[in-house]
Amino acid sequence: MHFTFCIFGEMLAQRAFHHFLKQSDMTRWESYIVSARKVLEGYDGKLPLHHFLKDFFKARPQMGSRDRRWITQLVYHYFRLGHWRKDSLPVEERLLAGTFLCEQTPNEILALQKPEWNEKVTLPLPEKMKLLGITEAAIFPFMGYLSAALDGKAFVNSFFSQPRLFIRVRRQQQTAVEKRLQEKDIDFETPAPGCISLPNGTKIETILPEKSWYVVQDASSQQTGNLFQARAGEAWWDACAASGGKSILLRDKCPEVNLTVSDIRKSILDNLQHRFADARIDGYKGYVIDLSNPFSSPDFKPLMFDGIIVDAPCTGAGTWARSPENLFYFSESQLRRFEMLQRNITTNVVPYLKKGGQLVYITCSVFASENESMVQWLEANTSLRAQEGGLIQGMGQGADSMFAVRFVKEG
Numbered sequence: 001m002h003f004t005f006c007i008f009g010e011m012l013a014q015r016a017f018h019h020f021l022k023q024s025d026m027t028r029w030e031s032y033i034v035s036a037r038k039v040l041e042g043y044d045g046k047l048p049l050h051h052f053l054k055d056f057f058k059a060r061p062q063m064g065s066r067d068r069r070w071i072t073q074l075v076y077h078y079f080r081l082g083h084w085r086k087d088s089l090p091v092e093e094r095l096l097a098g099t100f101l102c103e104q105t106p107n108e109i110l111a112l113q114k115p116e117w118n119e120k121v122t123l124p125l126p127e128k129m130k131l132l133g134i135t136e137a138a139i140f141p142f143m144g145y146l147s148a149a150l151d152g153k154a155f156v157n158s159f160f161s162q163p164r165l166f167i168r169v170r171r172q173q174q175t176a177v178e179k180r181l182q183e184k185d186i187d188f189e190t191p192a193p194g195c196i197s198l199p200n201g202t203k204i205e206t207i208l209p210e211k212s213w214y215v216v217q218d219a220s221s222q223q224t225g226n227l228f229q230a231r232a233g234e235a236w237w238d239a240c241a242a243s244g245g246k247s248i249l250l251r252d253k254c255p256e257v258n259l260t261v262s263d264i265r266k267s268i269l270d271n272l273q274h275r276f277a278d279a280r281i282d283g284y285k286g287y288v289i290d291l292s293n294p295f296s297s298p299d300f301k302p303l304m305f306d307g308i309i310v311d312a313p314c315t316g317a318g319t320w321a322r323s324p325e326n327l328f329y330f331s332e333s334q335l336r337r338f339e340m341l342q343r344n345i346t347t348n349v350v351p352y353l354k355k356g357g358q359l360v361y362i363t364c365s366v367f368a369s370e371n372e373s374m375v376q377w378l379e380a381n382t383s384l385r386a387q388e389g390g391l392i393q394g395m396g397q398g399a400d401s402m403f404a405v406r407f408v409k410e411g
C-alpha cells in the first residue's frame with residue numbers, strides 16, 4: 001500500500017515537474033518572440049542592426065547571453081526573408097518561418113510553436129522554401145538588376161546563413177597564427193595564401209592578441225588587392241578610405257608606396273588613424289574631402305597620382321548575408337542615387353591621375369548599374385580604359401561578393 005502510494009506520489013510529482021518545465025519553457029520562448037518583436041518595432045533600418053541590438057541589450061542587463069543570442073538570431077531570421085510577404089505576414093509567423101529556413105537542427109522554439117516544421121528542419125533549403133511556398137523572386141524581387149555574371153539563385157540562398165569570418169595574415173605570421181588557432185581547437189581553412197576562413201562569431205581578438213599580425217578582411221575584399229599594381233616610390237590615393245582596409249592591403253603588397261587617404265568625414269579618418277596604428281602603418285597623408293563635387297585645395301599634395309583606389313559608397317548588396325536588414329529596407333530608388341554618387345566621385349578624381357596611371361574601381365555590390373554599367377559609362381565619359389577585373393562571387397566560400405576593375409588613364 002505504502003509502496004503504491006510512493007509510486008503514485010512520485011508519478012504525480014514527476015508530472016507536476018514536467019508540467020512546470022513545459023510552462024517555464026513556453027514562457028521563455030514566448031518571451032524571446034516578444035523581445036524580438038520589440039526590437040523590430042523600434043528598428044527603422046537607419047543604424048546597422050548590430051549597433052541597435054547592442055543598445056537594446058545594454059538597456060536590459062537582466063538578459064543573459066543565451067537570451068541575447070536567441071533574440072538576435074530571431075531578428076536576423078526575420079530580415080533574411082527579405083521582401084517575402086513583407087507587409088502582410090504577422091511578425092510571429094515571419095519569425096518562425098525565418099527560423100525554419102535558417103536553422104538546420106531541431107530546436108525548442110519550433111518544437112513548441114511549429115512541431116510539424118521542426119521535424120523537417122534538416123531538409124535542404126530549397127525543399128524548405130518549397131514547403132512554405134517561398135520563391136527566390138519573392139525574397140529578392142530585383143533579379144533583373146543584378147550583374148549578368150551573378151548566379152542569382154545562389155545569391156538569394158546565401159541570405160539564409162551568416163557568412164564566415166575571414167582574416168588576412170600579415171608580417172609573415174602565417175605559421176604563428178595557424179599554431180594559435182590549432183591550440184585553441186578552432187576549425188579553420190586557408191582558401192588562399194594569407195587568407196584564413198573561420199567560423200562566424202570566432203572571437204579572433206582574444207585568440208590573436210598581437211593586432212599587427214592580421215586584419216579582419218573578407219576573402220573577396222582581399223582578392224581586390226590582386227589589381228593593385230603598385231611599384232616602390234609611386235604615389236597612390238585611397239579616395240574613399242573608410243577605416244583603411246584597402247590602404248593596409250596596398251601597403252602590405254608594396255610597403256614603399258607613397259600613400260594618401262581621404263574620406264568625407266573627419267571622424268572616419270580618426271578611426272582610420274587607430275586602425276593604422278594597430279597595423280603599424282605610418283608615413284601617410286590624410287584629407288577630409290567630399291568627392292561628390294569637383295574640389296581643389298592648395299594643401300592637397302601630391303597633385304598627381306600613379307594610382308587611385310575608388311572603393312565607392314554603394315548599396316552593399318554583396319554583403320547582405322551579413323546585414324540582411326539592408327536587403328529588407330532596399331528599394332530601387334537607391335540604385336539611381338548610388339549610380340550618380342559613384343559617377344561623380346570617380347570623375348572628380350580622374351584629373352588627379354597621371355596619364356598612364358591606374359584607377360581601381362571597387363564596390364561590394366552585385367547590381368549591374370553600380371558595376372558593369374558603371375565601367376561602360378566611365379569608358380564613354382572619361383579617359384579611363386578598363387584593363388582587367390570584374391565580379392568576385394564569394395557565396396561559394398561563405399564570403400561577400402564584390403566587383404573590382406582596374407582602369408588605365410589613356411595617354
Ligand SMILES: C[S@@+](CC[C@H](N)C(=O)[O-])C[C@H]1O[C@@H](n2cnc3c(N)ncnc32)[C@H](O)[C@@H]1O
Nearest residue numbers: 240241242244245246264290291292311312313
Ligand atoms: C565602401 S566604403 C570604403 C571602404 C574602405 N575602402 C575599406 O576598405 O575599408 C566607402 C566610403 O566612401 C565614403 N564616402 C561616401 N561619400 C563620399 C563622398 N562624397 N566623398 C568621399 N568619400 C565618400 C564613405 O564615408 C565610406 O567610408
